[in-house]
Amino acid sequence: EVQLVQSGAEVKKPGESLKISCKTSGYSFITYWIAWVRQKPGKGLEFMGIIYPGDSEARYSPSFQGQVTISVDKSITTAYLQWNSLKASDTAIYYCARRNTVNSIVHGFDPWGQGTLVTVSS
Amino acid sequence: SYELTQPPSVSVSPGQTARITCSGEQLPNQYAYWYQQKPGQAPLLVIYKDTERPSGITERISGSSSGTTVTLTISGVQAQDEADYYCQSQDTNATSSVFGGGTKLTVL
Numbered sequence: 001e002v003q004l005v006q007s008g009a010e011v012k013k014p015g016e017s018l019k020i021s022c023k024t025s026g027y028s029f030i031t032y033w034i035a036w037v038r039q040k041p042g043k044g045l046e047f048m049g050i051i052y053p054g055d056s057e058a059r060y061s062p063s064f065q066g067q068v069t070i071s072v073d074k075s076i077t078t079a080y081l082q083w084n085s086l087k088a089s090d091t092a093i094y095y096c097a098r099r100n101t102v103n104s105i106v107h108g109f110d111p112w113g114q115g116t117l118v119t120v121s122s
Numbered sequence: 123s124y125e126l127t128q129p130p131s132v133s134v135s136p137g138q139t140a141r142i143t144c145s146g147e148q149l150p151n152q153y154a155y156w157y158q159q160k161p162g163q164a165p166l167l168v169i170y171k172d173t174e175r176p177s178g179i180t181e182r183i184s185g186s187s188s189g190t191t192v193t194l195t196i197s198g199v200q201a202q203d204e205a206d207y208y209c210q211s212q213d214t215n216a217t218s219s220v221f222g223g224g225t226k227l228t229v230l
Binding site: 035037044045046047050059060061062063095097100105106107108109110111112113114115 | 153174210
């Protein structure tokens, strides 16, 4: 069974750094892109960026370029989302999701992690 | 930047058919995907490649495409279908993805 299990909720102060994780299992980690998606309280889904674990190539949505860093650790089949200096506006639920691909055709983001709530408040 | 446009809300009575549209200029050239999100849960893929249904998704859910609009159809709507539904696709060069604003389906 393919599973993505995310790290637990975080409460941080503005200006602090943070790295949240997405532990994967049940499939070949290096052959599927992994995306990060933000959902602010009561709002819709926002695509942040995506990474290919095979070579760590990361692509970012223009809205998030320079604001976060996406990385992986192949040895433990885990993806990460990192901030150097959090802002109150970063308060949201963050989801990781595998981009399912069959014969080079994208079959959508499936499955998703359970989400990590990040609260940034002074 | 590329945008996908969905109606904010759709309401139907139980047993009726719900149709949720998603419009975007690149949809004739890029596949669309649909996700269902219930309160407190992660999104769930319900349609991929415009019309395909993942294993385990009810046959009451279907997708269609016409020009710059894709449509998610839920037939015989039940209370359990009440959720937010999001369309998603890729931009021109398929390097970035985008989600529609979401549609709240209310079962009256």
